[in-house]
Amino acid sequence: MRPEPKSNQAILTLTGVSKSFPGVKALSDVQLQLYPGQVMALVGENGAGKSTIVKILTGIYQPEEGKIRLNGAPLRLNSAQDASQAGITAIHQETVLFDDLSVAENIFLGHAPRSKLGLIDRKAQTQEAKNILRSIGAKLNPEARLGDLGIASKHLVAIARALSIQAQVVILDEPTAALSHKEINELYDLVELLKTQGKAILFISHKFDEIFHIADRYTVFRDGAFVGDGKIADLNEDDLVKMMVGRSVDQIFPPRQHQKGKPVLEVSGCAHPTEFEDINFTLHEGEILGFYGLVGAGRSEFMQALFGMTKLSQGKIIIDGKSHSIHSPADAIEAGIVYVPEDRGQQGTIRPLPIFQNVTLPSLNRTSRNGFLRLANEFALTREYTERLELRAASLDVPLATLSGGNQQKVVIAKWLATTPKIIILDEPTKGIDIGSKAAVHAFMAELAAQGLAVIMVSSEIPEILGMSDRVIVMREGRIATEAAGNGLTPENLVRYAAGLKEA
Amino acid sequence: MKSIFSSREAILSAAILIALGLIATRFPAFIEPKKLLAVFNDTSPLIILAIGQMIVILTKCIDLSVAANLALSGMIVAMTNGMAPDLPIAILILIAIGIGTVLGALNGLLVWKLSIPSIVVTLGSMTIFRGIIFVISDGKWVNAHEMTPAFKAVPREVIFGLPGLSWFAIFAVIFFAILLTRTPLGRMFFAVGSNPNAAVYTGISVGKTQFWAFVFSGALSGLAGYLWVARYSVAYVDIAIGFELEVVAACVIGGVAISGGIGSIAGAVLGALFLGVIKNALPVIGISPFWQMAISGSAIIVAIALNTRALRKKGRVILKSAEAQG
């Protein structure tokens, strides 16, 4: 039985919590308090310990030290089941639900209403699902297959599930990553609803605008330690950044020369049957061309076609004056185009392989001789580029998976630089990355441009687009809405074109 | 799972009906109820095993030992019947199911506790089970005259118009249909195959669920072992050799996805019936039975091609113009 909640007092407190893994102390002596009817933002850089504390709260990990108290009573969470029974539930970036089951089954998996014989009462399950979905304003069919729904709807189902187990604590872990602006606003409304119902909400996000919009309180972690907490109303962005990073980060956008060399890429009339059409632009050496747009505007789809992952139905790609037909990433790399995907983990790296094999994979025809591997060349090439990026690792032949996230990212970049490309496409390069590392990535991009590379940057963050780009192309519903430069580079302008409020 | 028949099963039913229709144009005797029931009866062992295999495949595993399990369970009860002719058949059936369950549980334990991939476990257990049959029987056959009349009668005994063998299949279908759609364990089989990561977050033990899948598959193999041996009135090392692949074929044709999480009892049954109809129709049409293998092989390929196309996600539709057509 759960103890009764008292208001204005923390419903869930963690004190003195520590957790280690081989070689790494993820959390040392941290504290966290969640209050009913209030949103607590958990803020910190990558590696600060946020995901570890979430896993402790959901019973996946157990802390070595520390106490957890729910409504004053001590709580042990030895499994995900325990957390669920304690009324703690989490909604993650990617769904942890079942695509092949229906909405109602997902909501009630593990605690479905039963009939007299002990079998699942399908009618009651569907009816109760309908009720819960209605209470959060979700217009979903309880019998629909979850896999057929979009990510925003899947979040709604996750929240409905939380309500169905009468969750007292709802953890939102980077929930807005794949949502459009409209869907994010709908999520805000939902959070308000949960607040009025007295749920305690833990909100984890990198986006300051969201934090300041929705949170009542904040807690800051840095390098696995507790730095401070308090009410959001009592501080501003800079204070928060300082607490997160330990220093003030004045400029995350480096000063740039904006020198434009000769045209290196000309794209004309590119189209795909369902994803985009009529794409035309020119890219110059030393230039950073930003691609802005709403989620689903077709930017990544076009970039992947440029990289040969999907097929163009028509159009011409001319690099350094020569026309190329690109049917695969191998063709693209040969033509001098490289693509750093948004999903850096799964698409960008092969984690079980050693560092040096990851780095040399696209460049094997240069390091090998007649198809035979030459390890000495591979190590030399790897060394050259990893030194430049100041990689930290035990050796070059350890599996990539043993490196930290930031270092893995460096290996990805080293891999592509080693192919000596002419054009580098970065798809949401700083998504999900904390402020300190963002600055480093931006500085690096500027350096690439200064060396004469042509850079295409796909981004959904206005400050980043405006801070880094020489020119910006705005896409909307698969077409180019406008190409902006100079005075046209204002937030209002870009947002209006992206949303269709302004037509070219 | 919402309705008994989804589009996949409907297409398969249609295919079977069309096939029957085509055969009937030249050989109307084939679709006489008597003959159709005989086909169902003949296909019953395959149906029983396909149900078990389907559950295993749902959990992202595979059980290649079902035929060997069937043979070993069958041999043991046949020998027991010979040594203790007064033992009631009901007890023998329970023994067969029990042995099959234990063998299945062994598979399940290796997959659950030692995380050995199921294809490796069941490849090994398959040969071990067959070898054990040789050891306990000394390579000798158990023939019809060594079995009691009661032993041989159960699958053939006609009750309410159907032989006992068919009734066992029908009960198995009903029992497992309810288990899969109406019990928490049943939903867990689907959940584990659909998203093993999420299952952990929901507090479901993936390994334990897979263990139960193997237990059920083993129990059904044991039951089928008795039925096979009693019906054909013979038990020896090589009975049902190669049958495990026919069982997997039945599941694949029936729309069970080899990647787990998708499938239905109806599909497995229809897949088995499809193979059964072909096998029984060939001699009637006058095609030599030597064509059977090639035909079922082609059927598997066509079925998997159709099923995979249905599951594939199409490219994102972003252009308004494409949406309008789409």
Add this chain to the structure above:
Amino acid sequence: MKTQARDIPDRLQNPFLTQIKSWETLLLAVAIGIFIANSFASPHFLNAWNLSDATFNFTEKAMIAFAMALLIIAGEIDLSVASIIALASTAMGAIAQLDVSTTTLVVTGLLTGLACGAFNAVLVTGFGLPSIVVTIGTMSLFRGISYIVLGDQAYRGYPSDFAFFGQGYVFWVISFEFVLFAILAVIYGILLHWTNFGRAVYAIGNNATGALFSGIRVNRVKFILFLMTGAMSGLAAVCLTSRLGSTRPSIGMGMELEVVTMVVLGGVSILGGSGTITGVIIAAFVMGLVTFGLGLLNVPGIVMSIFIGLLLIGVIALPRLWQIWRM
């Protein structure tokens, strides 16, 4: 511990040491153990001719196992190999009725194998179908065609010099098949461990999407791998048919599972991404030694399979049991 970029060594550990602690060494120890046990168990064991004859137990399977190993490392599987043997053998038998040269016979066998491999390749890479079910299907289809052609008959009229492949000896006591096996072992070893192609195989098996994004032509590599298993099956068909001197549609029945056993016993993970040719070579010897040794003791074939099955499970289970026991 992490170090500055300039100080990062190429390798953390001497590669020789890494090899010592590996699966292959464990397996080699098992192989030596079985060899010693066998030499005590039967006086006929340590006889050059007998040992040479013993190799026939595994040479044909090993040829296919080399290609299968690469395919499994890349994350696919081909269960139709034994049926390809049947179809290739049937094709050879059919052509042999026309009194052709031995060379034509061999080429027919190889080309049939290649064609079957291409069929599998198109289904898997062209249509994107899962290889395990596709090859269960082609397994029935290929052998099914053999049954349609031959029924319950057999081909027997092979030219006398055709027998050399499966029954001939080179260098006094060493069989031609063994020489083939040794040459292929070297070729596949170099291919997997020392070429770009081999590197691509490992990359694909570990993360096919990541490999694709890194510029590997994944479908082309997989296509070639299926062609290889087909070709090797064709070669095995030549050897086996030559050794038996006849073709029945049931030829090689069940061999696919023995091939997969050899590959997995050799340390190749069935999930893909890891394994070596050395391991497969040692596994071939282990399986050959076990079957030969037990054969000398007049153990029936089907009981031998118990040992092979136990070996397969035991070799994978024991390290894990030990790890659990340690904790």
